[in-house]
Structure formats: C-alpha cells, structure tokens
Amino acid sequence: DEVKAEWTELQRFNEQDDLYWECQALHAMLLALDDQAEIAGRLAEQCLPHLKEHPWICNTLQCVVGYGHLGACRWEAFYSVPPTICAPLERSRYLANQVYRLTLMGLGEILQGRFSQAAAILEEALRCSSREGSEQTQAPVLRAMPASFLANVRYMQGRLDEAARLSLENIEIAKLGGFLDCAASVFVTASGLSSNRGSLQGARSFLEDGERLAHTREWPRMHAQLLLERTRISLLEHKHHEALACAQQLEALQLGHPPPASDSFDEYQCLASLASLWCEAAGLSRQADL
DSSP, rough: HHHHHHHHHHSSSSSTHHHHHHHHHHHHHHHHTTTHHHHHHHHHHGGGGTTOHHHHHHHHHHHHHHHHHHHTHHHHHTTSSOOOOOOGOOOGGGGGHHHHHHHHHHHHHHHHTTTHHHHHHHEEEEEHHHHHTTTTTTTHHHHHHHHHHHHHHHHHTHHHHHHHHHHHHHHHHHHOOOOOHHHHHHHHHHHHHHHTOOOOHHHHHHHHHHHHHHHHTTTTHHHHHHEEEEEEHHHHOHHHHHHHHHHHHHHHHHHOOOOOOOOOOOOHHHHHHHHHHHHHHHHOTTTTOO
C-alpha cells in the first residue's frame, strides 16, 4: 500500500519535469519484468524523447523497446533498435545495458532457428559480463542471462556436456535475477538434459522447481513453456492422461491470454498447438479410452 501511495504521488509531477519521465521509464522497466512486453515497449518509446540527457536510462529503454518487438516477432522493428550508447572511456558504466541487449539479440536468433549465430552473440555477451570494470555483485546476474540461453543452444546442437555445465552453473542465479525467458530457458534445458540422460524423475524435479517460480512471479507464459516440456516428458513415460491434461491446460492458457495486438506472435497458441500435435502423433485424443 505504501508503494502504491508513493507511486500515485509521483504521478502528479508535470510532464515537463524530468522526474515524471524517469518514473515512467521505471514503470516501463517493471512492466517488462512483469512480462507485459507490448505495453512496456510502447511506454518506453514515449519516454525516450524526454530522457536524451540520461544515456543509462535511454539504453535501458531501448532494451525494453527491443524486448517488446522481440515478443511480438516484429523482426524489422527489432533490428531497427539503435545500439547501446556509451562513450569510449565509459564503457564499463554500460555493461548491463550491453549484456542485456546482446542477450536479446541472441534470443532473437534462437527464435529464428539460427543457432550458430545465436551462440556467437551469446558468447560475446558472456565476454562482456566478465569484462574488467563490472561490479562483483552484478557479474553473476549479467553472466546468467546469456549463459542460460547458450545452454539451450548447446543442448540443441548436441553439445550436452557444455550445456549441462552452463545450466547448472547459472540456474540458481537465473531464478533470482533472470527475466522470464531466461529462467524458462534454463529450466527447460535442465529438464531436457536430465531426460536425455535417462533421469525422467530428475527432469520432473526441474520442471516442478520452475513451476513454483512461475506461480510465485505470476508468469503464465513461463508456466506454458514448462507445460509443453512436461507434455513431452509425460509422453516419454507413456503417462497419457497427464500428457492430455497438460495439452488441455495449454489450450486454457491460450484462451485466457489473447495476443495484445493483431500483429503480435501468439506464443500461447504455438505452444498449445505443439502439445496437441505431439499427443495426436502418439495416437491420443480426448475421447480415447486410455
């Protein structure tokens, strides 16, 4: 209640005041962390013209704008977002902005199926996160973001030992400080690695841990991503009722979360369709007498 009261008070500032737009920028960032990327991106774009004298804030807003375009798969707009602004002698001040931007670029390549390009970008992000000048308290979180996605890339490429090392080294940090896609990626990868090594119960353990995080943070999209992986695990174990239940939950999530704009990519629909196709390929249907 105190936070809400303070926010209401700050909203009373005139739009001509820098503090008003700084508060709006913070609001945009919090919306992005709350997985409201479309709304966050639009608000960030409104803030940018008013904060040109604040490079760190502008860089953060550019990342929020990029995240909004990425979530909607508006690729031309995503690749049109300007690079990080930083003076040659002040690069260490903007490491967080640079690592986050590179991580988003790497995720964009993953979503388009260009894994080699994604790996190169994410490795560069890892190098930036370890660059001299990064704060000790900041470095683990900066590293966990690209490392979580790189683990997934290595898993998809069949480089399982590297994928296991990256995921296990960074999963706890990703839980605490990663954004939704980062946390979801590392949990799904850890689950896939466990199932690949014959430990389906271990795979389920990672999914349950991820589910707890998704519910705690109120991230239904992460819940949907984990449900798809749980569908796969259930089919591997021939737990047909559970697989169908997961598919039905994904359909319910799709109905409850329509895309925010007509040009937005509907991730819920994609995940629900995949689960349905996997169940059909296994010879399952809701009417089946299993």
